[in-house]
Amino acid sequence: MLLKKGAEASLFLEQWHGRKVVMKKRLPKKYRLPQLDESIRSYRTVHEPQLMHQSKEAGVPSPTIFLVDVEEANIVMEFIEGDQVKQILHTLTTEGRRKLCSYIGMLIGNLHKHGIIHGDLTTSNMILTPHGKIVFVDFGLGEFSTELEARGVDLHLMKRAFQSTHYKYAKEGFEAVMEGYSDVTGKKLAEDLLKKIREIEERGRYVSREEG
């Protein structure tokens, strides 16, 4: 059964040895040259499970991987019961939202501390389980890095997701994320990153165009 059609992949809900699993299929993209398409799909199929595995090691919940088929660019993983944070954020009280966002920030902080960059931090890629756990999914664009730049971009994406999708509480939401982040990584890094994010936001604007 088709669970979701993402931009990159189609996700199917299936039974696999008596378990409910998600089969993430990276189908070929007709717009890309086959050669480029294959290399992107297989690269991501190999890397996503590695990052998910490391994420667990870092204490950040992510789906358990059962099977990886690089040839077909398929990944079979645990099905996570629950709601996308995107769907439920507006149903919370201000305090509840602050707590959840701060918790998300702690998880991001843990990922970064362990050298993991998620690569697509949006509230659709975080699932709130009935037990109140947050599970991170979609590591397809992730990488291993401890550089300030990579961490800054990761958090910038989170901030952007709030601004584009949760504009009403973008400010409080992202501030709470940074609070939680700061709690696990320390004030100094969090402050450096806030500066970095500002710098990233300034780039790509007209100003940075070659004016030579």
Next chain:
Amino acid sequence: MHRSAMTYCLGIESTADDFSVGIVTFEGEALANVTSTYMSESGGIHPREAAQHHTRVVGKVLREALRKAHIEPKDVEIVAFSQGPGMGPCLRTGATAARALASYLDVPLMGVNHLVAHIEIGRLATGAEDPVTLFVSGGNTIVAAFDVGRYRIFGETLDIAIGNCIDVFAREAGLRPEEGLPVAAMVEELASRGVVFVPLPYTVKGMDLSFSGLLTAATELLRKTKYRLEDLCHSLQEGIFSMLTEVTERALAHTEKKEVLLTGGVAANKRLQTMLEIIAKEHEARFCVVPKQFAMDNGTMIAWMGILAYQHGLKVPIEKSFVRLKWRLDEVDVPWMKR
């Protein structure tokens, strides 16, 4: 010709290397558009030199636009100008001309956002109602869509703009603009004859993009005589356009909009159009591309934005008409969009 019942807006665009004047009726009919482009020796833009060029051509471009539209200066009922974002000296030249004209004619002055203008002219020209917009030009790379009162930015470049990336590569490859043919169009033509694909860095972060690593790698390959220029142009285009298409598709999947609008100077590229058309079809969305004359920077879009802003009471008093170099797309209210 009797046009006395109509109301005209004159728009001045001067964010970068183009100085352009457009005249549009309140019904959205574009009557004239005249552009003068500053060309530098090096290919890059020197803001002050560009501004000097603009100052030199203001009178000529204005006269030519009025002549083409068959109207007199006194027929102009609104003056609009691009207030930002852009290069300071260039913006100021346009703003000064607009202020002078508006106060001389004693008509309202409208300072409008250049980025919103690109989207609005796209909607007007293609009939798109509520699209995911990919705006790609010499200075911008933005994926945006409307939500509650504003155009929200879903993705943008983390370093250089896509048009700039192509232009720099082209210059490094020794291409020089010819009459009416930008270097990027030469890259497109060369690419169409490319066969070998050389992999280049592919950097997508969520819905954001980075081109500088790819540009460096591509430029280095130029120095290796091993590859034909056709193949390198082909590889460059395939790489950067695949990245653009990927993030546009991601925005489309997230927003579930039913239209894709391609705008900005790079929209002229046929290969990019083809790629976006494919993802639009896959998501059952209509693909819209802005006609060439409205894709590049133009006064028409500024005039049209001026009309929309005027109709929604967004006036700009002359003393508040200072230019805004870094004015963001998502800082602008767009009350004409419903919901």
